[in-house]
Amino acid sequence: MSKLYDVIIIGAGPAGLGVARALQHAGVKDVLLIERESQPGGVPKHCRHPTFGMLTFLRPMKGHTWAEKLLTYVQYPIRTATTVTSLLPDGQIEVSSDAGLETLRARKIVLATGVRETPRHPRLVSGVRPQGVLTAGALQQFVYLRGLKPGDHPVIIGTELVSFSAIWTLKSAGVRAVAMIEEGPRPTAWRLCLLFARLLNVPVHCNSRISRINGSERVESIEILSKGEHKTLPCDSVIFTGKFTGEYTLIRKSHLASDFGTGRPLFDQNGACSDPGYYAVGNMTHPADMGDQCYQEGLRIGGRIAAALPSGSIAPEFISVQHDDIIRISAPSIVRLMDTDNKTTFNIRVQRPVTGYVVVRDGSKELYRRRYRCMPERRILLKDVDMSNVTAQSALHISIES
Amino acid sequence: MEQKTHDFDVIVIGGGVVGCAVFRRFTLMGARTLLLEKGEDILSGASKANSAILHTGFDAPPGSLELACMQAGYAEYKAIHQKMNLPLLETGAIVVAWNDEQLAALPEIVSQAHQNGVSDVRQVSAEEIYQREPHLAAGVMGGVIVPGEGIIDPWSSPLAYLTQGVKHGGEYRFNCAVTGAQFNDGQWTLSTSADSYQAALVINCAGNHGDEIDALWRIPEFEIRPRKGQFLVFDKPASTQINAIILPVPTARSKGVLLSKTIFGNLLLGPTAEEQTCRDRADVNEEMLKSLIAQGQRMLPSLADYSVTATYAGLRPATEQKEYRIFPYPEEQWITVGGIRSTGLTAALGIASHLETLYLQRFAALFTLAPVKNPHWPKMPMLSDYEPRDYTCPGNGGVVCHCEWVTRRELEAAFDSDVPPGCIGGLRRRTRVMMGRCNGFFCSNHVAEIVGDRFNNTLITGQIK
Numbered sequence: 001m002s003k004l005y006d007v008i009i010i011g012a013g014p015a016g017l018g019v020a021r022a023l024q025h026a027g028v029k030d031v032l033l034i035e036r037e038s039q040p041g042g043v044p045k046h047c048r049h050p051t052f053g054m055l056t057f058l059r060p061m062k063g064h065t066w067a068e069k070l071l072t073y074v075q076y077p078i079r080t081a082t083t084v085t086s087l088l089p090d091g092q093i094e095v096s097s098d099a100g101l102e103t104l105r106a107r108k109i110v111l112a113t114g115v116r117e118t119p120r121h122p123r124l125v126s127g128v129r130p131q132g133v134l135t136a137g138a139l140q141q142f143v144y145l146r147g148l149k150p151g152d153h154p155v156i157i158g159t160e161l162v163s164f165s166a167i168w169t170l171k172s173a174g175v176r177a178v179a180m181i182e183e184g185p186r187p188t189a190w191r192l193c194l195l196f197a198r199l200l201n202v203p204v205h206c207n208s209r210i211s212r213i214n215g216s217e218r219v220e221s222i223e224i225l226s227k228g229e230h231k232t233l234p235c236d237s238v239i240f241t242g243k244f245t246g247e248y249t250l251i252r253k254s255h256l257a258s259d260f261g262t263g264r265p266l267f268d269q270n271g272a273c274s275d276p277g278y279y280a281v282g283n284m285t286h287p288a289d290m291g292d293q294c295y296q297e298g299l300r301i302g303g304r305i306a307a308a309l310p311s312g313s314i315a316p317e318f319i320s321v322q323h324d325d326i327i328r329i330s331a332p333s334i335v336r337l338m339d340t341d342n343k344t345t346f347n348i349r350v351q352r353p354v355t356g357y358v359v360v361r362d363g364s365k366e367l368y369r370r371r372y373r374c375m376p377e378r379r380i381l382l383k384d385v386d387m388s389n390v391t392a393q394s395a396l397h398i399s400i401e402s
Numbered sequence: 403m404e405q406k407t408h409d410f411d412v413i414v415i416g417g418g419v420v421g422c423a424v425f426r427r428f429t430l431m432g433a434r435t436l437l438l439e440k441g442e443d444i445l446s447g448a449s450k451a452n453s454a455i456l457h458t459g460f461d462a463p464p465g466s467l468e469l470a471c472m473q474a475g476y477a478e479y480k481a482i483h484q485k486m487n488l489p490l491l492e493t494g495a496i497v498v499a500w501n502d503e504q505l506a507a508l509p510e511i512v513s514q515a516h517q518n519g520v521s522d523v524r525q526v527s528a529e530e531i532y533q534r535e536p537h538l539a540a541g542v543m544g545g546v547i548v549p550g551e552g553i554i555d556p557w558s559s560p561l562a563y564l565t566q567g568v569k570h571g572g573e574y575r576f577n578c579a580v581t582g583a584q585f586n587d588g589q590w591t592l593s594t595s596a597d598s599y600q601a602a603l604v605i606n607c608a609g610n611h612g613d614e615i616d617a618l619w620r621i622p623e624f625e626i627r628p629r630k631g632q633f634l635v636f637d638k639p640a641s642t643q644i645n646a647i648i649l650p651v652p653t654a655r656s657k658g659v660l661l662s663k664t665i666f667g668n669l670l671l672g673p674t675a676e677e678q679t680c681r682d683r684a685d686v687n688e689e690m691l692k693s694l695i696a697q698g699q700r701m702l703p704s705l706a707d708y709s710v711t712a713t714y715a716g717l718r719p720a721t722e723q724k725e726y727r728i729f730p731y732p733e734e735q736w737i738t739v740g741g742i743r744s745t746g747l748t749a750a751l752g753i754a755s756h757l758e759t760l761y762l763q764r765f766a767a768l769f770t771l772a773p774v775k776n777p778h779w780p781k782m783p784m785l786s787d788y789e790p791r792d793y794t795c796p797g798n799g800g801v802v803c804h805c806e807w808v809t810r811r812e813l814e815a816a817f818d819s820d821v822p823p824g825c826i827g828g829l830r831r832r833t834r835v836m837m838g839r840c841n842g843f844f845c846s847n848h849v850a851e852i853v854g855d856r857f858n859n860t861l862i863t864g865q866i867k
Contacts, residue, residue: 036804083801085793096807100796119841122710124691128683129714131826131861134846141847148850148862173866211688217859236863245709249805249839252639260707 005106006030006309008093012078013042014291015282016112017070018298019305024075026306032104033078034095040078041067042114044291046140049168051161055292063291064144070295087111087254091277108277108305111251111265112298115283117162118243120213127213130220132237136166139239143173151237155222156180156202157210159187160242160377167202178235180204181224184353188242188377213238242377246284259333268318268336269344269387270304276314279305286331286347289379319390323398326351328376330398335387342390346382348398350374356402360385362394374400410436410573411769413592413601415580415615417444419750420742421607422560422567423475425574427754428605429567432772436599437564437572438592440579440611442858443828444564444821445557448609449746450831451633451684451716453673454664455647456490457748458550460515460523461657467756468726469518472745474752479554482751485779486562488555489665489786495551495647496531498542498701504651505543511651512546522549537643537704551647555665556747557831558782563750565780565820576824580608583618585734588768602768605737605757610681610719612727612740624727624740629720631673631744632686632713634694637839638787640669640708648701657744659697666806666834667787668711671698673744677720684715711805711839718743728756732765780820783812785834802852803845805838813852825857 006028009016012035023031039045044052047063054060057069082097091106117135132151134142142148152175156166159182167177180197185206187194197204208226213219221234248263257266257274265273267280281301282294289297308314318334331347346360353375360368360382368385382398390396410433414425417439425437441447456476462469483490499505508525515523528542564574575596582593583604590604608615616622641663650658656675664670674690691713699705720743721727727740737757742749761768784791792798792809799810816823816832823829826836826849835849836842842849850861 036801038800081800083793083804083807085807096793096798096801098796098798098800100798101794116840116843119843121712121841122839124686124688124710124713126686126688128685131859132863133841135841135843138843138846141844142850142862143866146847146851147866148847149864149866150846150850150862152863212685218863247804247840249638252637263707263709 002103002105005032005104007108007110007305008104008106009033009110009112010084010093011035011042011112011114011282012040013112013114013282014044014070014294015114015298016042016110017074018295019110019112019281019302020074020076022299022302023306026303028306028309031076032106033074033076034082034084035078035080036083038081040071040080043137046137046144047165048144048172049165051165052291055296066291084250087250087256087278089255089275107309108279110279110281110305111284112282113247113284115244115246115287117241118245120238120240123240123243125210125213128215130213130215130218132215132219133213134237134239136162136169136239136241139166140169143169149173149175151175153178153235154237154239155233155235156239156241158182158241158243159189159193159204161189161193163241164189164193164196166239166241167197167200171200176200177202179233181208181210182206183209188375210238244283244287246287248284262329264329264333266318266320266334267332268334269332270308270336271301272308272314272336276316286329286349286379289347293379317392319392319394319396321346321396321398323348324400326354326400327398335390335396337390337392338387342387343384344387345384346398348380348382350376350380350400352376354400356400358382359399359401361397361399362390407591407598407600408436410434410599410601412436412603412605413438413590413599414605414607416607416609417441417564417574417576418447418449418607418609419445419556419560419747420609420739420753422563423750423754424605424607424739424757425572426563426567427758429570429572430774430777431758432774433769435567435572436601437567437574438578438580438594438599439574439576440595442576443824445560445831446827448717448719449556449560450827451631451714452556452744452747453633453660453662453670454553454556454747455662456552456554457745458520458548459518460520460548461511461652462518462745463724464514464517466725467728468745468749471726471749471752471756473519474755475749476752478751478755479559479748482779483554486566487781487784488559488562489784489789491553491663491665491786491788493551493553493646493663495548495649496535497546497548497649497651498531498538499544499651500541501543507651508544508546515548520548520550523547534645535648537702538648539701539703553647553663553665554747555785558785559747560750561821561832562780562782565782566777568820569778569780570774574821580615580618585619588735590735603735603737603761603765605739607739609742610717612719612738616738619734623729624721624723626681626719626721626740628678628681628717629743630676630678630684630715630717632690632694632715633670633672634691634698634710635664635712635714636669636671636705636708637711638667640705641667643669643702643704659694661698661702665786665788666837669708671695671705673716681717684717686713686715709839712837712841726753728753730760730764735765735768737761783815783833802848803835803838805840806834808833808835808845810852813849817856825859826853826861829853
């Protein structure tokens with residue numbers, strides 16, 4: 001039988017490193033981090049834009065610098081170039097590396113596997129399959145890890161924060177984007193970003209959607225439907241950005257319960273999954289927040305895991321959190337009944353822009369009400385909702401009312 | 403540029419699954435054989451995209467050449483696949499009737515299957531179907547079970563056929579489109595986009611371009627009318643939602659939309675059947691894909707809970723007739739293999755044997771027969787999700803593609819193989835790299851590094867200065 005770790009953390013990105021630091025602070029001894037890439041640090045390691053560090057270090061930092069700094073705090077071993085291939089009951093996981101397949105064991109296993117963008121195919125975009133179709137995440141790795149250009153005349157699909165970071169990445173490769181394409185009437189990211197695009201001479205087409213990819217060996221153009229009109233944009237690459245999603249396949253193939261439609265695991269206010277030997281944390285539970293926010297969340301969940309280690313078992317009973325259809329996800333997705341300190345912060349996402357009161361109810365009893373201007377792909381935090389009177393018979397529901 | 407001329411006994415035009423199987427057969431007969439492929443790699447045309455099913459022939463026209471080739475191909479695949487490390491997942495299939503009209507058509511399907519010699523086919527009740535397929539939507543009226551249908555790797559199989567031929571002295575050329583054909587003194591001279599080649603016998607397996615190749619020297623006896631099929635591949639966990647291949651009751655026009663596991667562990671939905679004139683461009687269409695998803699969800703409601711990994715379209719070389727269009731021209735030392743539609747993956751080995759018989763019976767001796775007594779059986783890399791793969795073995799160099807668990811050793815082995823890939827698509831089909839749900843987000847930069855400048859058309863346009 002292999003060694004029994006106290007905690008194994010899958011993913012050495014912001015959330016995983018946050019959990020590790022909190023466990024270290026609490027004096028937990030045997031912890032192992034597992035990272036599939038050859039270097040730890042997660043997605044920020046591929047980023048050179050200065051949108052990291054404000055929460056943790058109170059100053060803007062570039063992604064890779066920020067990740068390097070977080071790594072200096074972690075003294076636990078990190079096994080890199082190691083891929084988890086299955087999650088099993090009783091705290092066992094199978095991993096693959098150059099050594100082949102191994103089984104590892106821990107009292108608690110933390111899933112901090114992060115997110116990626118939704119690429120071309122699941123978006124069902126019409127057209128052919130030439131070279132030159134990628135995501136902003138792939139672009140960052142080409143440019144920053146390899147010094148390679150995946151295109152000279154790219155079009156960027158989407159206007160999330162990551163879409164504007166793609167302009168930044170392209171600029172450092174000496175490439176100007178041909179255009180940005182946004183389905184909605186305004187950019188998904190802050191309006192200020194438009195100014196950034198304008199400064200770099202990248203036209204932003206709102207109320208427009210990509211309707212076809214043309215090319216033979218490589219992309220030659222895309223067609224867009226812009227305000228009811230068909231247009232052709234010559235380009236040699238298409239960068240699909242945002243619409244973040246987690247990697248849920250391992251979880252879907254495991255014994256862990258998951259959420260219909262989104263694929264996320266069920267997890268409670270402390271991150272514990274349906275099998276309380278497993279925890280979920282970071283962007284995979286709420287695609288996608290900023291790296292700093294995930295690190296802070298990792299610190300918080302790490303503290304809860306450290307507190308749960310001595311007591312061993314967690315009550316398996318939980319109630320699920322229901323919500324209106326306009327709400328895409330709620331994190332947590334379930335609530336476990338606790339004796340003490342039962343204030344829960346919900347992190348929700350909406351399907352489309354809406355302004356109104358976000359209300360949390362237990363049956364007819366109102367637990368929370370606050371007015372928000374909700375935008376898609378932005379986090380909406382419902383802070384410290386009091387759960388102390390929630391029982392196994394409760395029906396928790398989040399709605400948005402005008 | 404001066405063209406060189408090379409001499410062979412047999413030239414096979416087209417590196418699709420049929421061309422590869424025919425190439426194998428003639429090299430095993432002892433012929434000095436050359437395969438010419440106009441694409442950058444084998445499987446660049448119709449064989450690139452299909453449903454990857456090994457068919458029993460239960461629903462093929464009784465007495466047809468198609469049926470004979472399918473059943474011979476099916477038997478030969480089963481006999482040789484283990485020797486070449488090629489997978490087979492014996493799922494069986496169920497033809498599902500969703501209304502009274504379809505229910506009424508089932509006895510005829512069973513009787514046709516029996517007439518075709520597929521004797522284990524039987525009609526079953528809705529209850530039995532729900533026992534086998536608990537996730538199917540409500541409304542199943544009954545069905546027909548076809549135990550012998552299975553799923554194979556549509557790319558490793560033809561590659562194995564080609565590789566075995568190469569091991570026995572056969573040669574192949576990629577990027578080599580045939581542009582002219584001259585027959586003089588019992589010898590064909592084929593001019594191509596590269597050199598020219600001579601042979602005593604030419605076998606046209608040019609798929610969607612088959613009639614164009616015949617037109618180089620005669621009026622073709624058939625006309626290719628490409629039929630496009632669009633497919634969706636769902637993420638691997640979706641494959642747990644079915645056990646057998648779920649087939650609709652066919653109509654006169656089409657076999658309809660099916661659900662199937664793939665050998666790579668995914669779930670497949672499709673195809674559409676759309677006539678088009680273009681022979682090379684197979685594009686997907688958002689509305690059609692959405693309509694396919696809606697059809698899939700009507701059969702399998704839980705499909706709504708799974709994400710799409712890939713969309714693709716294939717062009718089947720249909721003709722004005724359903725039957726295969728195989729024409730031997732003994733006087734002219736030429737054989738045309740045309741109109742091999744979606745059943746070609748199953749039938750390829752059978753077609754190859756049929757051509758051997760045709761040649762031996764109908765043609766004068768054009769080369770010295772020297773049948774290989776102890777064939778070399780190349781072992782293909784195992785890509786099936788249902789078999790142990792390289793990532794489970796030590797010394798694999800680490801996982802490069804985390805969706806499909808492709809190792810660095812597998813990628814390097816593809817380049818060191820007897821038939822190394824000629825393009826990114828060829829590398830994908832040989833290894834599964836970049837085929838997963840992230841569409842290459844993580845591994846494409848590793849692939850660009852490993853590929854280097856080996857391909858003309860790569861993932862990158864240049865280095866950052």
